[in-house]
Amino acid sequence: MAEKIYRVNMTTLTVSAEDVPAAWAALGGRALTSTIVAQEVKPDCHPLGQYNKLVFAPGMLTGTACANSGRLSAGGKSPLTGTIKESNAGGSASQCLARLNVKAIIIEGLPQKDCFYSLHVDTSGITIAEETELVGKGNYEVITAVRKRRGDKVGVLSIGPAGEMKMALANISVRDPEGNMRSHGRGGLGALMGSKKIKYISIDDAGAPGVAIAEPEKFKEASRVFAKCLLDHPVTGQGLKTYGTDILVNILHEAGGLPTQNFRTGRFDGHDKISGETMHDTIVERGGKPSHGCHAGCIIQCSQVYNDKKGKYLTTGFEYETIWGFGADCCIDDLDSIAEADHLMDDTGIDSIESAVTVSVAMEAGIIPFGDGKGMLNLLSEIGKGSHLGRLLGAGAAAVGKAYGLTRVPVVKGQGIPAYDPRSVKGIGITYATSTMGADHTAGYSTATNILKVGGFVDPLKKEGQVELSRNLQIATALIDSTGLCLFVAFAVLDKPEAFNAIVDMVNAKYGSSITGDDGIGLGKSILKLERGFNAAAGFTSVHDRLPEFFADEQCPPHNTTWDFTEKEIDSFWDF
């Protein structure tokens, strides 16, 4: 069965299945969503209007036996930043779509009637139905209800109340194999789904034909090599499995790069109380799970199940960036309060990084004091309720900063800066500045050894080599985001060249192609250029590739460094 592009027109409430154009045949994930958005979306359109489109695409390797390949890309023009957006998540949906030979779903137009709908995907295609029962409900209730309606193994993409209210920090939730949630977090794509009036998409892959592999034996061998690289590596094989990404709290604290009290200092006195080490001990003590996979076939298992003091499930996928944001940045040293916030955000359907930066800016504005855990939870509740204050907070950190006349507002292109201070970790500052999607640490998260091993070393406190490092990380990330692989495979790829070669071999075995590693890097470059071209047509220039000026004006203790790149140095990022 050939792969198909499904086009869902929400104006006419019709669906068409199209053959995959030759130019899109070898693309997947971010490469495909960004190509479709760049070709089909008017760059100057209103993100919530009829001309924007919401695109979903599984990665090139998704649905195969390749380890950690179950990521889904969602794309569109971002309601938060106004730039192009690709957001990447785990969960079950991507593998279900790939097995159904769904190359991409393109959702376009706006409904004429003021009601919500659901989409259902199965072997017969996509059907649209009006939805009433679940409107206004949180994601946990939606996922439970859809499982009852459609079966226990169904994949689900849903929005919470924040998405229905088209808030700029709304996310799209994805059901994981155990019925909990992962998120297409950043960029407000939940608001875009809400504008299309789609409450949820269910995906049933029963009877699906599966993913065609041109050369199965070659694929199997490359897949075996790749899995071994992941299992043998101390990060992917042990570190993440034990401590999750929260292991980074104490590391960034030590390095003086843990942004604290709305980016005033690089160390947080309460760091150990919110650290990965403490989280691990707490989870074990309360009978939770320190290791947990976000999708079938994940062998890294960086997720976890965190229980409350009574041993009852509270949250899963409890990430470093969330804990940093409500912890160090909001000065709250209570892991249980942050876990409660994580649960609330999953249910409301809001991005945890944007929400944390927004609450920190709200603290800066004096709405509540820094360190006020209960106040933080109340603010998040206001977002879910859609009160006037909640609506303001739901518009994101930049909007709150503007409403209160603040200058200490850590955003780039309207998106909150995450968990690494750019004055102490300068390479990531270049990524925040130049990313095509606003401040985003995951835009420069991956490594490809074949382009990294030249020249000298970088010092995180100095400028030398940082532009080149960020460029290489962003190119490699664009490539990995297109494969459907989890970005965390990059840890093994950094140390084991055979892991990168195995990825190339798997792509070739799947498609019967003969691309090289350099071709892959070329694809990464072309994706970045394509996305920047969209942004330029939407009105973005190099002037938007800048960090807020307080980073240049204020030193960050303990290293007392400032953001000191010239405009010319930042702009040289694009010299490739």
Place this chain on the structure above:
Amino acid sequence: MPQIVFSALSFLRAPLQAQGVDCCESAMTVAEGMTPALLLRQLGLEREAVEAVFINGKAGDFETVLHDGDRLALLPPGTPGPHRVLLRIKKQEVPTS
């Protein structure tokens, strides 16, 4: 004798805590001329168990002599993300031009 501020992270904590070593920003008195490499031996840690040492917040050399007031943290293998490169934990070569 110099007094340093000592930390050990993640997997290193259990074996050190079993010896009664406080691993979170604790005051530790060390001998004159002490280096991270010597301290590892004193604490019974294999060199391979520690991927990087942070001295005063910067990835440093295992042979650096520690002085009074210095801050030392031991990091085992297991730092995720590109941070091993960005923080110079892994002295990976990157382009300079």
